[in-house]
Amino acid sequence: MGNGVLTVLVVDDSALMRRRIADLLGEAGFRVETAATGEEALARLPVVDPDVVTLDVTMPGMDGLTCLARIMVEHPKPVVMVSALTGAGAEETLEALRLGAVDAVQKPAAGAIGRIGEGLVETVRAAASSRPRRVHGLRERLRLARARIAGEDFVVPEAPLPAPPAARVAAGAEGDGVVLVGVSTGGPSTLEDILPLLPADFPWPVVVAQHMPAAFTATLARRLNELCALRVLEVERATVLAPGMVCIARGGADVELARRGGRLQAVCVPAAPERPWHPNADRLVASALRLLPPDRLVGVLLTGMGNDGAESMAELHARGGRTIAESEDSAVVFGMPQDLIRRGGAGIVLPSDRIAGQLVRWLMPAQRRAGGH
Template identity: 35%
Template sequence: MAQLINVLVVDDSAFMRKVISDMIDKDVNMQVVGTARNGQEALIKRQTLKPDVITLDVEMPIMDGLDTLKELMKEAPVPVVMISSLTKEGAEQTLLAMEYGAVDFVAKTSGAISLDLHIIEKEIVKKVKLAYKANINQEIKTTHRPRKIVREERKESNNRQKKIIAIGTSTGGPKALKEVVTRLPKDIDAPIVIVQHMPKGFTQSLANRLNTLADIEVKEAADGDLLRSGVAYIAPGGFHMIIKKVGQSYSIQLNQEEARRGHRPSVDVLFESLATYVDLKKIAVIMTGMGSDGKVGLKSLKESGNCFAIAESMNTSIVFGMPKAAIEAKLIDEVIDLDQISDHIMRQV
């Protein structure tokens, strides 16, 4: 990077401000241009310092991370990486932050004041750099309750074929999943299996959040779950999710085998497990995310046949890495803006 990335560090703990600042300043491509103790101070310093990226603590006095984020996103959005505690409340607040426009988050490893942040130093540096490049100005129409999708009449033979929708996503995924999942009708004739790159604990909060917003049921997947139409299953953080046939039904198996290219859960692992079932129609969807997870698994799905693949467009992807990798590999049937993905899924169901 030719240009230094200017970062504003916001945290109510002086210790955390120092630790995070030292991590960022160690990288030759970044520099901390200022720190703030709370949201009010952050909003003032944002105006004078004009940072490229802000790291923002979720829990702060005077003005917390969520209220600060809303203000930051009002007029001239700036890329924000949330720093969250590994608590149930912290996970819920972090997911709301993703909806409000934060690019990504880093989970503190030891609660509110983390004494072993060196463990996640690489993650903080990586995510700040990623946020700098992220597409935070994508326009998604979300002002009204999503309309019900009216399915076209299908031939009887097509209706008899079992179908499954498999979705893979990473950075920017919680916001993207909200747009897609809340637009699917309750009586959709297929189960939905989802891999979202997230740590343990956050996937449960994501499932709970989506379940309150969607017409379909959304749950964190459990080992042995039998797949049911109209239910979305989110792979738990720290576990691969594979699909196994049990009689005439399909079930979920979770394992903690080695991470695939740094990911567990892995989109590739999910897709590859589905590739063995040639009688099952697979609608595979790859959305916003860094890297190329999903490309190898999608290749297996396409080679086995009976698979229709959709990728989110560059226009709406917060990070275009995962969709781009699949598109460049010529594995995608349609490239679609985020607010149209659910319609295109339903055309295949």
């Protein structure tokens, strides 16, 4: 690990796959160590002390999920899961992200490594600067966060943005309003810090652009739907937006807002080739700004590498809209929210477990006073 060279421990039961990944990372300038089993990985971890671990999801003996859980308890490190991204693999990989993995990448198949190699290198490099999250019991996490929203433990910013008139933002107000969320690396567990805390009568729909392959987003939406009071669904086709719902953009494509027949919809559109990340947050926010006044939009930019969402949310902020950037102390990768802050486009900077409370305070002020403490 000397001289600034990052060390990666590659864990895979396939000798061919270990060699492929090791060669790819070695050519990119990483120092690479390998392990053939979960047991070997756990034994080598304190010796090698890698900056990042790449971990196969499916291995005989100790599988990837079991190995990951032990890594996060015994020797926490940024872990990138390597998955075939099949339907079954998506379930296991999303569980790995809940357990604390930073991100997941597609396993390089024969002849396909050139297509995914750049993404693997970029993900491992971003993971090296990430902070691994120790995952506590989800139920207890939600209970404490709900108590904080309901009580006085919520830190109100010293200089909050001036809110639009109460009549325009209270639940049941006339006109459309949408919460727009951009998120990437570390997103699934971060969304669990936020969406399950929104009440069933939350007045505006939420549209989420989470950078993710197509194989993942239906599973992500289904898992979040089991945790949330709001209905969570994947945007597969034009979906009419209404209060009480969260729309997860379909992976591998982009999502835009459109108005058809007088009704606001989330529409799945082909990925824009000139944009490097999909589903693309900048494209989502730009489409919303074409249809709605800024005071009917709230932009939330969460953990992720790169800068997707920062330009459009900075514009939203400049035009009088409300924006939230996730703070560095909770972001797995601070890139996206940091870029929004640097542009002066973050109205408020909050850790992930405070964001739902801020949304409730902005959009449900009358109900909070009526059911207050």
